[in-house]
Amino acid sequence: MNVGGVPLRPLAAAPGRDAVVVIDQRALPHRLQFATLASVQDVFTAIRDMWVRGAPLIGAVAAYGLALQARVDASDAALAAAVAHLQSARPTAVNLAWALQRMQRHLFALPASERGGAAWDEAGAIAEEDVRVNAAIGRHGLPLLQAVAARKRGPVNVLTHCNAGWLATVDWGTATAPVYQAHAAGLPLHVWVDETRPRNQGASLTAWELGQAGVPHTVIADNAGGHLMQRGQVDLVIVGCDRVSARGDVCNKIGTYLKALAARDNGVPFVVAMPTSTLDLALADGVSEIPIEERSAREVTHLAGLDAAGSVVEVQLTPAGSAAANPAFDVTPARLVSGLITEHGVVAAQEDALRQLMEERR
Amino acid sequence: MNVGGVPLRPLAAAPGRDAVVVIDQRALPHRLQFATLASVQDVFTAIRDMWVRGAPLIGAVAAYGLALQARVDASDAALAAAVAHLQSARPTAVNLAWALQRMQRHLFALPASERGGAAWDEAGAIAEEDVRVNAAIGRHGLPLLQAVAARKRGPVNVLTHCNAGWLATVDWGTATAPVYQAHAAGLPLHVWVDETRPRNQGASLTAWELGQAGVPHTVIADNAGGHLMQRGQVDLVIVGCDRVSARGDVCNKIGTYLKALAARDNGVPFVVAMPTSTLDLALADGVSEIPIEERSAREVTHLAGLDAAGSVVEVQLTPAGSAAANPAFDVTPARLVSGLITEHGVVAAQEDALRQLMEERR
Numbered sequence: 001m002n003v004g005g006v007p008l009r010p011l012a013a014a015p016g017r018d019a020v021v022v023i024d025q026r027a028l029p030h031r032l033q034f035a036t037l038a039s040v041q042d043v044f045t046a047i048r049d050m051w052v053r054g055a056p057l058i059g060a061v062a063a064y065g066l067a068l069q070a071r072v073d074a075s076d077a078a079l080a081a082a083v084a085h086l087q088s089a090r091p092t093a094v095n096l097a098w099a100l101q102r103m104q105r106h107l108f109a110l111p112a113s114e115r116g117g118a119a120w121d122e123a124g125a126i127a128e129e130d131v132r133v134n135a136a137i138g139r140h141g142l143p144l145l146q147a148v149a150a151r152k153r154g155p156v157n158v159l160t161h162c163n164a165g166w167l168a169t170v171d172w173g174t175a176t177a178p179v180y181q182a183h184a185a186g187l188p189l190h191v192w193v194d195e196t197r198p199r200n201q202g203a204s205l206t207a208w209e210l211g212q213a214g215v216p217h218t219v220i221a222d223n224a225g226g227h228l229m230q231r232g233q234v235d236l237v238i239v240g241c242d243r244v245s246a247r248g249d250v251c252n253k254i255g256t257y258l259k260a261l262a263a264r265d266n267g268v269p270f271v272v273a274m275p276t277s278t279l280d281l282a283l284a285d286g287v288s289e290i291p292i293e294e295r296s297a298r299e300v301t302h303l304a305g306l307d308a309a310g311s312v313v314e315v316q317l318t319p320a321g322s323a324a325a326n327p328a329f330d331v332t333p334a335r336l337v338s339g340l341i342t343e344h345g346v347v348a349a350q351e352d353a354l355r356q357l358m359e360e361r362r
Numbered sequence: 363m364n365v366g367g368v369p370l371r372p373l374a375a376a377p378g379r380d381a382v383v384v385i386d387q388r389a390l391p392h393r394l395q396f397a398t399l400a401s402v403q404d405v406f407t408a409i410r411d412m413w414v415r416g417a418p419l420i421g422a423v424a425a426y427g428l429a430l431q432a433r434v435d436a437s438d439a440a441l442a443a444a445v446a447h448l449q450s451a452r453p454t455a456v457n458l459a460w461a462l463q464r465m466q467r468h469l470f471a472l473p474a475s476e477r478g479g480a481a482w483d484e485a486g487a488i489a490e491e492d493v494r495v496n497a498a499i500g501r502h503g504l505p506l507l508q509a510v511a512a513r514k515r516g517p518v519n520v521l522t523h524c525n526a527g528w529l530a531t532v533d534w535g536t537a538t539a540p541v542y543q544a545h546a547a548g549l550p551l552h553v554w555v556d557e558t559r560p561r562n563q564g565a566s567l568t569a570w571e572l573g574q575a576g577v578p579h580t581v582i583a584d585n586a587g588g589h590l591m592q593r594g595q596v597d598l599v600i601v602g603c604d605r606v607s608a609r610g611d612v613c614n615k616i617g618t619y620l621k622a623l624a625a626r627d628n629g630v631p632f633v634v635a636m637p638t639s640t641l642d643l644a645l646a647d648g649v650s651e652i653p654i655e656e657r658s659a660r661e662v663t664h665l666a667g668l669d670a671a672g673s674v675v676e677v678q679l680t681p682a683g684s685a686a687a688n689p690a691f692d693v694t695p696a697r698l699v700s701g702l703i704t705e706h707g708v709v710a711a712q713e714d715a716l717r718q719l720m721e722e723r724r
Binding site: 029030192193195196197198200203204207208210211217218219220221222223224225226227228230253254255257258259261262265287292300301302303304305306307308312313314315316317318319321322323324325326327329330331 | 391392554555557558559560562565566569570572573579580581582583584585586587588589590592615616617619620621623624627649654662663664665666667668669670675676677678679680681683684685686687688689691692693
């Protein structure tokens, strides 16, 4: 997508095949800042410390991390160790494991001498596939927005949580792909952007993205969505996901479940943009089986922002003696999900429908 | 309640009857700072700009505001103008109107010459009544916590939203009164404190109060409560309220409705501490009839905290071009409310039960 009118992606492979350049998302929305990752350890740090985040993007960046490892030592042992290390950076999103396993499968089938070049090509293929997948999610999601526009006056009001935008992917985003396509098609739109505490990916990333694209939007506290739905001010909720179980339970950023409950209570469709790489058919009950990452309490007790002098500073919000807890994801049971927008079309959040979709595509 | 072991209230009448001293709650949890309010305009500003907040407390402070007016000009016209002015400071909480109407009724029945002294006495009576009411709410709520303790090992896990603690009242708090009484009785307790964006009354006020009282607690993002309930980590939700309709719809801080939905979805009791002064029998449908205050977007886009040097600074969270919306309250439909803890006992969130309670007490 464009930034200041210029196309930009959050991930670019260096022409010398010796590094990847990423947007360091910790500095947004106040500064657009890049970081060069030149080793598997750089990639590990960038994923763990969330310089890059978003399930599809961390899969693609991790694939490049393995390619950086393959440049140095492409032995089975070295690659397997790198896979295990990278996979440990974030436990919840399945795309990370999915991309690393795909890379490992591909490379183990080749002699070590060919692995360096092949790894770079395969990481590039994963990244380009992500772009095509998200564009397809946009095409399949667009009719949902058009249908709302056809039955009401004024803009279509979408609510989204966290950032499932192009910054969370290689391009287009997942939840935002239908929004960007609708905006490009001239559909009147307005997006309610959940701030998404504690890391504020909505207020800092989604709002920034939508602003760059000229999409009308309003930032709200995470607390406000239910009230807006009660007042008829939300036509559709679209979110991304980090892992979806075989029966359609959706693991996504903490707080998603609360919005799904409010959507159900008010008859608002709650749809999830899901690349099929995010589907984990090995899991049935998402609520009990998906591991939920517990992140640092400091993300709750402290918050960074721009001070009056234009510097980014971190401030403490809580009393010195108060503990904080920080579960990073929650699981929305399939019964609350109106539909999953995949690259192959919209599918019900039901086990038979999901298994059939994957069978057909095998 | 005690601060540093010393009893303190958020509101104290000056012995000379010429001012009230309040805790300026904007500085908490980082500084304990007081403000002296010596005129009706001081009181108006303190309520509107939330130096003091919490439905019961603003009722009591407003009563003193009218008493300060009565010192200067106790004519019907002057008092009526002051009532209208003070009432306009915050539109949602009914206690403000309740306290001012009670003062006006009382004073209009007296000759102007007696109104100055009588107003001060009546404001004091309102404040002392609030203390008694909240202590009674604590006594009636305590058995709910004891019942949980009797059937489980480990601490009773309470979740609360916003600050319905002693800082929101003259003493004890409403939602916290049962917690403080249970803690004093030696019941093992732990409180999940919703941060409560955008103004963070949970992270800055409730956490501070509980810390001062030695009650174990953990601050969480507002997004986390549903996940904790799914995992069985919440035994009971207790919140305060700003206005309750005749049929039991509960208006409280924005985001309360989302927690009520999650409580219902997970079989967790959702109880509301309600002084009967917060009941508005003139309203039936809380969702459509209670006016919801829309506060400044700046409360969403900016946030104050303690920087590394120990100064309180305000930082901007959102991109420069992004709008924000800030509805301050939402309404939880009565069907989601397990019970209302009043000063007269626990009552169902049902119109017949509420009308009967008020009939009996008339």
